[in-house]
Amino acid sequence: MTAFIERWGTTIIEATLATFQMVTISLFFSILIGLPLGVLLVISRTNGKRYIWLYRVLNIVINTIRSVPFIILLFALLPFTRAIVGTSMGVRGVIVPLVIFTAPYLARLMESSLLEVDQGVIEAYQAMGIKPLHIIWHVMIREAKSSIILGITIAVIGLIGATAMAGLVGAGGLGDVAYRFGHVRYQPEVMYVTIVILIILIQGIQTLGNVLSQKAKKD
């Protein structure tokens, strides 16, 4: 046990931190893109025929991106990633594909959360002469908050899964450790430890998500 910790402790802790880092940064940008995109999806599809073209365009773009598995997206985006962040390697290099992978997914989750908001409440606010942007923030997002939190929780768990492939571009992380040491060099105990860490992580995140979501419900 002590020997294992001595041999692998730093590697695993560093990998865990790398995973955390990748997840936090890409989650931040994914929410920044995904939430407004979700709002746009809902607004363009619930406002009659006026903006339906926008919905159709967004729909096709999102479906296209979501058709590509992350491992393929990662490589397909290499030139694009290099153009944006200057490198396609390391944590920096993996953030771009992670965001592009997660944001549309999150947008879909946000869309379904926001669609649950009672149209009548939105109408009541329109009738009171309240600005559209205020309605989006104070009515739609607020009322959907509980469901949005659950959506983000799902997206985070998906992100953690995707970061496992980040090792392929040298970004490290738990998945990379499990694959490189556990599988390639056949040291199963390393693989089991990372699996246990991942299980604990996911359980923790889901529980946290459930608690926060319940709190946001307020009824």
Added chain:
Amino acid sequence: MIELKHITKVFKTGKSDVKALDDVSLTVEKGEIFGVIGYSGAGKSTLVRMANLLEEPTSGDVIIDSDNLVTLSKEALRKKRQRIGMIFQGFNLLKTLTVYQNIAIPLKLTGVAENEIKTRVKKYLEIVGLSDKTDVYPNQLSGGQKQRVAIARALSHEPDILLSDEATSALDPDTTDQILELLLKINRELGITILLITHEMHVIQRICDRVAVMENGKIIEQGPVVDLYTEPKHQTTRRFVESIFPSQTPKHIIKDLQKEGPILDLTFVGSATESPSLSVISNRYQIETNILSGNIVELKDQTFGKLRAHIKGSVQETTKSIDYLTDQGVIVREVVIHDGIY
């Protein structure tokens, strides 16, 4: 105050067009409660939503206080809407806000100052009788209480007009009466003009001054509530009035009784409801009276009664009785059976 002029609304649904409103015009005077009644699908919901342009007319004008909403800019329309309150069948409160916040946040978003918000929330929660529920979430309230919060929310913007879209349709009869009482109070004490739509004659009867009856996107009859009760012209109106006065008498009874004298539908309005006309005629003339059904209801500021009675006696005596009743201001209509409808 509210003037809807030649409003037509066509909904394009795929291939077929649906004409929800067909050249509808109506005027609501300042300070009155105007009711629109109709069965579902008559277009009344679309109509009330014209008054704040939640629904845009395909053609026609919506004039509120000499402003034509149809020609206003988005910004001006938003400002105008702040002067028009609206309540709904589904209450439309935010689940995640307390009663206080439900009223306060829209005020804040329309630029009302913080201390003014406090005063108003307190004032209007008092008016609707929910001062003790400030920090409660809507899900902990009953339907009637939720509607009260929605009313307080609408009033807190101190509007000149209140639109009510089936506000009592989701409530039980007792609660409905309490909400109607509250609307009446708002109308009388705050001088707010109310345009409401409903499918219940009861609502019209309790609080409305004037009423329009809608069917298939058209107004088929409109006027003071009393007139509609005493002389409904259209078949649909008659059905609505009858919903308040169920006076179905079995046909064979009518046939039997008519052999010995006429069966009359007597309508009493105002002071006529208080005089014992039937007992007077049975003392004065050689007749016997037999009441088959009857009811007196309270209109907004008048009483209104309907009686179906059999007058047994000779033609001469019954004619005299009818004349006497007519003299007393009672509206007399003889019940005749034709083709099964009477």
